[in-house]
Amino acid sequence: SGLVSLWRRPENRTGFLLLTVGYFWFLGALAESNDDWVFTAGIALNSVVFGAFVHLLLAFPLGTLTSRRDVYLVAGTYAVAILGSVSLLIVDERPDPNCSSCLSTLAVTDNATAQTAARVAATALALLLVVAILATVGRRFVRASPALRRVLGPVIASGALAMLIIVAQLVVGIFSERAAEPFQFVFLAAFAGVPFAFLAGVLRARLARSAVGELLLDLATRGASLRDALARALHDPSIDIVYWLPKRGDFVWHDGTAFVDEGGPRTARYVEHNGERVAAVLHDPSLADEPELVDAVAAAAGLWLANERLQAELRAQYDFLETIVNTAPSLLMSLDLEGRIVNFNTACERASGFDEVEDVRHQYFWDVFISPEERAAVRKRFLQDPAHLPGEYEHGFVNRRGEELVVAWSNAPLRDEHGDVRNLICGGLDVTERKRRERELARERDFLRTVADATPSLLVVVDDTGTVVGNSVNRGFERTIGWSAGEMLGRSFISLFRDDESYYARLGVASAFNGVEPAERISHWCTRAGGERVIAWTATPIIDGEGRSLALVIGADVTDRERRAAELRSSEERLRAAIEASPVAIVEYALDDTITRWNPASERIFGWSAEEVIGGTAKHQPPERLAELAELFRRVRAGEVYTGVESRRIRKDGASINVEISAAPIRDATGKVISHMALFADITERKRQEGEVKASRARIVQAADDARRVLERNLHDGAQQRLVALSLSLRLAQGRIAGDPLAAESILESARSELALAIEDLRELARGIHPAVLTDRGLEAAVTTLAGRSPVPVEVVVPAERLPGAVEAAAYYV
Structure with a gap:
């Protein structure tokens, strides 16, 4: 063995x-x-x-x-x-x-x-x-x-x-x-x-091998399938046959579907007929030990395999065409000469809106795909001459599902071998989406035109030479410059600029066509009325509907803005000059309490230069007043304005000075506090003068008090004693006037003398309080008279001119 x-x-x-x-x-x-x-x-x-x-x-x-x-x-x-x-x-x-x-x-x-x-x-x-x-x-x-x-x-x-x-x-x-x-x-x-x-x-x-001939004879006479005959001949029930299509370059199954090799244990035996590969037999690997048997079966079955390959190729082509027709987005159908639908693809089925496929078949074409108002005309044209219907036309209709569709149709007659029209092939393209987009595009174009006309900006489209193209001038341009769209068509955009700025106009347009990032330019455009407007403009590259490269010029009339900007710059310059010339120290603080502005007066008052303090915290703040400074900063950051706050600060040389502080917050456009400014007035001299005034006032008060005490003493020791004695004498005379008139008369005489003395004392006291000579002749005469009564020699030096009465009285008593 x-x-x-x-x-x-x-x-x-x-x-x-x-x-x-x-x-x-x-x-x-x-x-x-x-x-x-x-x-x-x-x-x-x-x-x-x-x-x-x-x-x-x-x-x-x-x-x-x-x-x-x-x-x-x-x-x-x-x-x-x-x-x-x-x-x-x-x-x-x-x-x-x-x-x-x-x-x-x-x-x-x-x-x-x-x-x-x-x-x-x-x-x-x-x-x-x-x-x-x-x-x-x-x-x-x-x-x-x-x-x-x-x-x-x-x-x-x-x-x-x-x-x-x-x-x-x-x-x-x-x-x-x-x-x-x-x-x-x-x-x-x-x-x-x-x-x-x-x-x-x-x-x-x-x-x-000897039984192969008998099995193939059964195949020819009994009509058994080729696969079953080969399975019996090779004793392999798992056998399969795939057919070679040379045009496609791959194998297919008997029904024309593509063969996909998924691996597995089976072995392939290629079969040729007349030197041409026709098929492959897929069998169990165990048959590899019997190659003669497989070869004999394959050789004997070559003719049948060749015939079946042709059938498989035909089925594959039919399936291929059917797949193309059913997967095509176009509507394809075949109509008989009466206008009934005979065959149709999946796109027709979807467009019809019918739930059942067979409900579409044998329907009249115009009943399914033509709107009711056009059906009669289409039916009439079709029945008159179906072979010469219009080649291309569009129809809108509403299908069974209520969907509104628009289809562009084209027709072609299908003739038999005698040239007679057998059927009519209708091809349709669903252009509903295209029509919808066209309507949307029209609405969008109208909307954009409305927006362009409503915008205050100036819009104009130019080509690479700077020539205005199309109806591209908007109403904002017309209102500002004065030229209409018709007048600007074909005109040079560069001609709108002043002669000294035409170079920059050409440069801006050329930059747009050369891919340079659009940059805003400010130029003077000449109006139709002969005036000038300041325009801020940019040129942006665009592509029009025909694929041409153009530039969209967008401008804004900034004449008023530039004027206000100039005024603002002037105002800022005046503010800067005022800050620089201010006699008070002006300091600006950021929200983090660092100094951002320090004017010359600040340097003069505190001694530090701007370079020494800007970017840092306050150096002129005494350490013992840090809590006070923090509170003031908190108030002003909260939006509070305060004025006339007196405090003390230190200079660079260590000297302490008195200052009066006023502060207010600085806000941005939204009202948010972004910094604050403080004004410091040096009131050290004023404080000194105020001290002197307070001391003078104290001396005046003391002099008045001393004068009052002297007056009280003089009244008590002089006139008051005489008046008391006079009162006693009068009471004594009153008691004796009835019994001893002489004694009473003597007492009254004595009382008269006392009264005269009392009056003299009062006159003397009155002259001391405000002597008449002070009123009549002034301070010099009054002081000279007073000095004449002094027991010591007195030298009198008084200003020659008369002073106000109140001043002379105060000076007299001092």
Whole structure:
């Protein structure tokens, strides 16, 4: 069997494995030798044949082991077969009980217990290996394809039978070697059947090739399908056929659909007819061991495959066209000569709005795709001459779902072989979206025109030469410059500029066409009335509807803005001059309390220059007044304005000065406080003068108090005493006037003298309070008179001119 397999399949190692099993079988004959070394070698190698047998069983039909598990099982079988025999030879001097003179040259002991242990261990391992091998080949048979089962069936059956007999022999041999001896003969018979199983496979291939002709004859006479005939001929129910389309360069199934190779275990056999590839037969890989059978079947079926390839190609073309028609966005339909719809594609179905496809068929074209007000005219034209309908036309209609559609139709007659019109092919393009966009574009154009006319900006479109194109001048331009759109059409945009600014106008337009980032330019444009307007403008590149590159000039009349900006600059300059010339210190603080402005008066009053303080915090603030400064900053940051706050500050030289502070917040356009400004007036001199005034006032008050005390003393000691004495004299005279008139008269005379003295004292006192000479002749005369009564020499120095009365009175009493 091995030689036959090598002859039939030299590339398959199955024949080699069969030969190996045969040759290894003869190794057991060495145990019949009378030489102990040869005998020992025969016993040691007696079971190697089982390793080769398992190798053959697991490698069939490819001749190689296909999985790591198979490798492990084969290696394990070889190991158990060799090591099991060698272990017995080591512990048993006479391994053959029927030959007492046959000695093991490897024996180191002759221990019955060790012999039993070695036999049990070898038997147990052998049983495990046999069970694993049977499970593996059984699983492989179950998972195999039907074609592969036909190949594996005889070999696996005979091999499995031999393995089962080995299991029975090993199990029985554990209990009784004598009882196990009959199984040896049964095993030999089953083992001898394995090569015949291989020969049966070879014979089956021969018989199958002879039956190919009969099966193909059945194909021709009984009308069986080609695939079924090939499946029976090759005994492979999984067989498939794909057909080669040379124009497409790929394979298709019998229904024309493209073949996609998804991998898998199947093998392809290409079939040619008259030197041209027509198909490929996809069969089970097990048939690769029978290439003659496959080749014979393929050669015999070439004609049928060529015919079916033509049918597959026709179906593929039909499916291709059907796919194109149904996936095309255009509406395609076929009408009969009465205007009924015969065939239509998916786009027509969707456009019709019908829920059921067959409801569209046999409907009149105009009843489905023409609006009611136009149906009569379309029907009349169609029935008059369907072959010469207008080539292209558009119709709007409302379909069954209530959707409003617009379709652009085109017609073409379909003629038969005699030239007569058989059908009319109508093709339509749904332009609903295009029409909607056209309407939206028109509305958008009108909207943009309205916006352009309503915007106060100046809009004009120019080409690369600066010439105004189209109706591109808006009303803002007309109102500001005075030229209308018609007057500006074809006119140079550069002519609007003053002569000294025309270069910059050309530069701005050229920049737009050269991809330069648009930048605002301010120029003087000449109006139609001969005036000038200041315009801030930019030129931006645009593309018109015809694809031309143009520039959109957008301008804004900033004449008033520029005037106000000039006024603002002038105002700022005046403010700067006022701040610089201000006699008071003006300091501006940021929100973080750093100084941002420091005028010359600040430098003069506090001593620090602007470079020393700007960007830093206040250096002129005394440390003991930090809380006061924080409170003032908080108030002004909260938006409060305060004035006339007196405080103290320090100069750069360390001197302390009195200042009067006024502060107000500075706000941005939104009213948010962004900084504040403080004014410091140096009031140190004023404070000194105020101190002197207060001291003078205190001296005046003290002098007045002293004068009052002198007046009180003079009245008490002078006139008051005389008046008291006068009062007593009058009472005494009153008491004596009735009884002693003379005494009363004497008392009254004395009282008269006292009264005269009292009057003199009062006059003297009055002259001291405000002497008449002070009123009549002034301060110099009054002081000179007063000095004349002084007991010490007095030098009088008085201004020559008269002073106000109140001043002279105050000076007199001081």
